[in-house]
Amino acid sequence: MKLHKESKGTITVATILFIIISVLAIYFLKMWSLLIIMPLLVIYSLVFWFFRVPLRDILEHRENVIAPVDGKVVMIKEVDETEFLKGKAIQVSIFMSPLNVHICRYPVSGDVIYKKYHPGKYLVAWHEKSSTENERTTVAIKTPTNHEVVFRQIAGYVARRIVFYCNEGDQAKAGHEFGFIKFGSRMDVFLPLDTEIICKIGDITKGGLDVIARMKD
Template sequence: MKLHKESTGTIVVASIVFAIVAFLSVYYLEQWSLLIIVPILILYGLVFWFFRVPNRDILDHKENVIAPVDGKVVMIKEVFEGEFLHDKAIQISIFMSPLNVHICRYPVSGQVIYKKYHPGKYLVAWHEKSSTDNERTTVAVESKTNHKIVFRQIAGYVARRIVFYCNEGDQAKAGHEFGFIKFGSRMDVFLPVDTEILCKIGDKTKGGINVIARMNE
């Protein structure tokens, strides 16, 4: 199983903790040590599972908007996007549980024209105000269909580590990685109001694969 590059520090810490707990359990609890070691070993395995990098065949897209993350669609509504677009937009929010793959992918192809990191609070990721109040990043892409698309990584109550690798001027390719969020979070995509929405609340998404919307040229 291939692991994401963001796993290194977490796995080192988890390995040290597991080794210490296992040693102390065997030393002090002897025959009862498995009562501690087995649950800790399961948690240790989940750390590796969280940072897995699945093999996915990413296609080329122009009009299609691709699910940027694995998760569940929790919101589809018209909002006013005030950071970059300063206009009405359709917001699609996808919530990621700690068991989902947490690679963040470009939802559209085009050119990166804006990026910004915002420190903030750690409200639960499904809270509506988390989009504007939580620690987050905002990226905007000028799509191949000449639309300005905004998307936002949002930290949640558990997720406290957001990374994004893109820079202004970079070429965005729908379905390809631009960042990562550790341990549960949310991602919002803001689309033109005339966009054809192809997903619904409750849908499960697979990042880089599922088409969630289609834009008019």
Template sequence: MKLHKESRGTLIVASVSFALIAFLAVYFLEGWSLLVLLPLLVLYGLVFWFFRVPEREILEHHENVIAPVDGKVVMIKKVYEEEILKSEAIQVSIFMSPLNVHICRYPVSGQVTYKKYHPGKYLVAWHEKSSTENERTTVAVQSRTDHTVVFRQIAGYVARRIVFYCKEGDQAKAGHEFGFIKFGSRMDVFLPLDTEILCKIGDKTKGGIDIIAKMQS
């Protein structure tokens, strides 16, 4: 199984902790040590599972908006996007549990025109105000259909590390990686009002594969 590069620090800490606790359990608990080691081994395995990088065939897209992450659609509504667009837009929010793949992907193809990191709170990721009050990043892409598409990585109550690798001027390719979030969080995508939404609340998404909307050319 291929692991994401963001796993390095976490795996070192997890491995050292596992080895230390295992040693203490065997030394002090002797025959009872399995009561500690078995659940600990499960947790250790979940850390590897969290950082997995699945192989996916990413296609070329022009008008399609691609799911930026694996997760569940929790919000589709008209909102006022005040940071970039300064106008109304359709917000599609996808929540990621700790068991989902946490690679963050471009939802559309085009050129990156804006990026910014915002420090903030750590409200639960499904809280409506987390989009504007939590620790987050904002990225804007001028799409191939000549629309400005804004999207945000949002930290949650557990997620405390957001990484995004893109730079202004980069060429964005729908479905391709631009960042990563650790341990549960949310992605918001802000689309033009005339966008055809192809997903609904409750849908499970596969990042880089599923089409969640289609923009007008």
């Protein structure tokens, strides 16, 4: 199983803790040490599972909006996007549990025209205000169809580290990685009002593969 590059520090710490606690359990608890070691082994394995990088065949897209993450669609509504678009847009929000793949992917292809990191709170990721009050990043892309699409990585109550690798002027390719969020979070995508929304609330998405919307050419 291939592991994400963001796993290095976390897995190093988890390994050290696992060894130390296991040795102490064996030394002090003897035959009862398995009561500590086995649950610890499950947690240790979940750390590796969290940082897995699935092999996915990413296609080329022009009008399609691709699911940026693995997760569950929790919101589809018309909102005012005040940071970049300065107007109304359709917001599609996808929540990621700690068991989901947490690679963040571009939802559309085009040119990166805006990026910004915002420090903030750590409300639960499904809270509506988390989009504007939590720690988050905002990225905007100008698509080949001349649309402007905004998307945000949002930290949650558990997620405390957001990374994004894109810069203004970069070429974005729908479905390809641009960042990562550790341990549970959400992504919001803000689309033009005339976008055809294909997904619905409750849908389970696979990042880079599932089409969630289609923009007019």
